[in-house]
Amino acid sequence: MLRSPTDKSNITYGSAPDLNQGTDDRSPDACVTLRSSKRRRCDCGSSDESKLDVFINKLTSWKQDTDSKLTGILESMNDIKKQNAELLASNAEIEKSINFLSEKYDDICEQINNQQERIKAFDLRLSSAEEATEENNRLSRANSLEIRNLPIKQNLPQEELIRTCDLIFKELGTEVAPRDVYDIRILPSKQESKTVIVTLNSVILKNCILRAYKDFNKSNPHGKLSSSLLGPNYPRQVIYMSENLTARTRRLFYLAREFAKAENYKHCWTANGRVLLRQEDNGRLIVLNSDTQITQLTTLKSKN
Incomplete structure (x- = not known):
């Protein structure tokens, strides 16, 4: 059996599902019932803004630090540039000084070379003068001879010297007249044995006497020319004869x-x-x- 639907508008419920039904919207109590029974959600917008502020603060702080460091670097670079400019200027001065010293060094080297050339020329002239002087001395002594190791006194008169030398020449077998003797003298010496320089008037006569002296000693190897021929008062010692x-x-x-x-x-x-x-x-x-x-x-x- 079919039944017709029930009219729900006349049905009374134990609790009203619609709490607002039959109440005045303007009453104070109605406001209570209109409150939402669900939990409120958190305000996420304010949290994002806080994080952004933190990030911006950190970024600002980093920028300030970076700017400070960059400023320090720029100051250091400026100091380096200044020092570099000073070094370049100093190097330029040093280079000028080096060039100046180099020029002076070249001048000094040239002067030294010129001085050395003058010294060489002077040495050549000095050597030439010495050779000329030596040759003149040699020529002036060409007719002189030395008689060494004679046991005579230092202040012996020339007459006694001529007599002593005449005894020696006769022993050698050569005839020397007093007129053949140009000069005769004793060399100063503190030793007891003296050296006599006899200057003759002829180089030929001098060479003859020296030749006779060598021949005498060769002929008498065990009885060479000695001072015993001067007399019994003289000690026996060998007499030497040579060129002056x-x-x-x-x-x-x-x-x-x-x-x-x-x-x-x-x-x-x-x-x-x-x-x-x-x-x-x-x-x-x-x-x-x-x-x-x-x-x-x-x-x-x-x-x-």
Whole structure:
């Protein structure tokens, strides 16, 4: 059996589902019932704004720090630029000073070279003058001879000297008249044995006396010329006779004798005021003019 639907408008409920039904919207109580029974949601907009402010503050702080650092860097760069400019200026001054000193150095070197050239020229002129002086001294002594190791007094008169020398010349077998003697003197010495310089009027006569002296000693190897011929009051001692050499030639003769002993040269002697060397009897004659030649001979001997 079909039933017709019930009219719901006349149905009364124990509790009204519509709480607002039958009430005045303007009453105070109605406001209470109109409140929402659900929980309110949080205000998320204000939280986002807070985070943004924090981020902006941090960004601002970072920017300030960065600006401060950049400012410090710029100041440092400006200081460096200033220092660099000062260094460039200082380098320019130093370069000018170096160029100035370089020019002065070149001038000084040129002056030194010129001075050295003048010194060389002066040395050549001095050497030439020394050679000329040595040659003049050699020529002035060409007719003189030395008689050494004579046991006589320092202040012996010339007449006694001439008599003493005349005894020696006669012993050698040579005739020397007083007129042949140009000058005769005793060299100053503190030793008891003296050296007498006899200057003759002839170089030929001087050479004859020296030749007779060498021949006498060769003929009498055990009875060489001695002072015993002067008289019984004189001590017996060997008398030496040679050319009257200059100081330079005398030193050169000493060096030549030492060289001859060391290098086994058989002959070393003087003639006409010059020093001569000969290694063998018929060997090459070497005339020594300076000690440089002896050094050269020594170097040549060591190489061979």
